[in-house]
Each structure stands twice: as C-alpha cells, then as structure tokens.
Amino acid sequence: MTLNAENREGTKKGVCRKLRVDGKIPAVLYGRKVESRDLVVSVKDLEEAIRKSETRELFFDLKLSDGNCPAMMKDFQKDPMTGAFVHADFYALELDRKIEARVYLNVKGLAKGVDLGGTLRVFERMAKVRCLPGNVPVSLEVDVTELGLGKTYFLKDVPTPEGVEILVEGNMPVATVIAPKGAAAATDEEGKPAAAAAAKKKK
Structure with a gap:
C-alpha cells in the first residue's frame, strides 16, 4: 500500500497541533540502514490504507521526497477521548532480512x-x-x-x-x-x- 509522506519541519506542540487541524499527523521513520527522519502523513490516507490491509501487521510503500521506502508500522498513538490517530512510527524494511x-x-x-x-x-x-x-x-x-x-x-x-x-x-x-x-x-x-x-x- 502506497502512502505519501512529507518531510516535517519542527517538532513543537504548536506545529503538531496545526498538522492535526489540517487532517495530518506527525510521524517518524527509522531503521538499521536509514537515517531517522520526521514525517507528516495524511490521516485519511492512513486510515484508508489500514482498511484495505488484509494482514495484521501494516506494511507500506512510503512515498518520500527522495524515493520510496518499504516500511512497517511499528507503533502508533491515538487520542484516548476521540480515538483519532495522533502519531505513527514506521520501521524501514530490508526486503532480504527477516x-x-x-x-x-x-x-x-x-x-x-x-x-x-x-x-x-x-x-x-x-x-x-x-x-x-x-x-x-x-x-x-x-x-x-x-x-x-x-x-x-x-x-x-x-x-x-x-x-x-x-x-x-x-x-x-x-x-x-x-x-x-x-x-x-x-x-x-x-x-x-x-x-x-x-x-x-x-x-
């Protein structure tokens, strides 16, 4: 499942709050062979990808500004009151590593x-x-x-x-x-x- 991900500038609460107002959430990508980076993803796109997923784990082809990266959603946070996504963690996969x-x-x-x-x-x-x-x-x-x-x-x-x-x-x-x-x-x-x-x- 392809998921667009933009680079995120700034990590302050105000920046993250504005993102959520715009229907987006902060995210982070990390892995053994990639440099960790802060990202922004659309909540609507993320929820649609999750609905289409047939597997328990969620796998994505993250579409980044400098190319695509196969990744697995490692963790996420939701608002305890509304149940809405507020943050997501993605782990960059190596397709030849178990x-x-x-x-x-x-x-x-x-x-x-x-x-x-x-x-x-x-x-x-x-x-x-x-x-x-x-x-x-x-x-x-x-x-x-x-x-x-x-x-x-x-x-x-x-x-x-x-x-x-x-x-x-x-x-x-x-x-x-x-x-x-x-x-x-x-x-x-x-x-x-x-x-x-x-x-x-x-x-």
Whole structure:
C-alpha cells in the first residue's frame, strides 16, 4: 500500500497541533540502514490504507521526497477521548532480512469432539512468526476437524508456508475440546469417550 509522506519541519506542540487541524499527523521513520527522519502523513490516507490491509501487521510503500521506502508500522498513538490517530512510527524494511510479525490464526472446521457434545474453546487468535517481509502470510489455517473430546491443538503444530517460522515456546494451546460435564475425561484414539468405546467392543 502506497502512502505519501512529507518531510516535517519542527517538532513543537504548536506545529503538531496545526498538522492535526489540517487532517495530518506527525510521524517518524527509522531503521538499521536509514537515517531517522520526521514525517507528516495524511490521516485519511492512513486510515484508508489500514482498511484495505488484509494482514495484521501494516506494511507500506512510503512515498518520500527522495524515493520510496518499504516500511512497517511499528507503533502508533491515538487520542484516548476521540480515538483519532495522533502519531505513527514506521520501521524501514530490508526486503532480504527477516522480521517478526503477528498473523491471524484462522480456526476452521467442526471438531469431532463437538459432535460428541463437547465445547470448542479457542485460546489464541494470533501467532508471532519470523520470515522475510514479502512472505508474511495473511493468516495461518488451524483445522480442528479431527479434534476429539479432551484433545488440544498446539501452536507448534500449525502448518506454515515455506520460509515462515512460528515463534513459540513449549506447548502453547490454540484450541481444545472440553468434554461435557459428567462425561469421562479419557478418550479413545478417535476422540470418543473411552467408556463408550469399551462398551461397544463388549457388544
């Protein structure tokens, strides 16, 4: 998404206040291989770009006076009363250097355990990944179809595209199927209550 950014002269409160009256906000661009600079961006253009974005992280092609710069919005501030943007921080990207980004977890499918009376509980809707800027996925699919009663889907088991690594420590749960009250906690390999499975075998 292209976003026009002008160089900003002056950092005093009065200057920033006038910018906001004109529908603009102060911003800053920084990075490993760029000199930090103060910028001005249009609130309308910024909000429109955010609406069009499909990814959790916001990536921009900043159109500067001396050329374009791929950047990621690292931080922003909003007015606590109105919710309007008042400042934005952009980090200049190196397209051949990996970054860390947050992506949505798209939980899909009807879990087997839910069919058996259980309740699906989702713990995580987001995951942190490491990859090149151009490889950041819109979302990661979490298919819970095979999840039986008492079973858990862990973040480390979420499939990722080539070149994308999920950053996770230990067995962080994404979703689990909670057995109904009074049901046996133990389940067979198919996710059915073990007691029911044993009774079926005796017949």
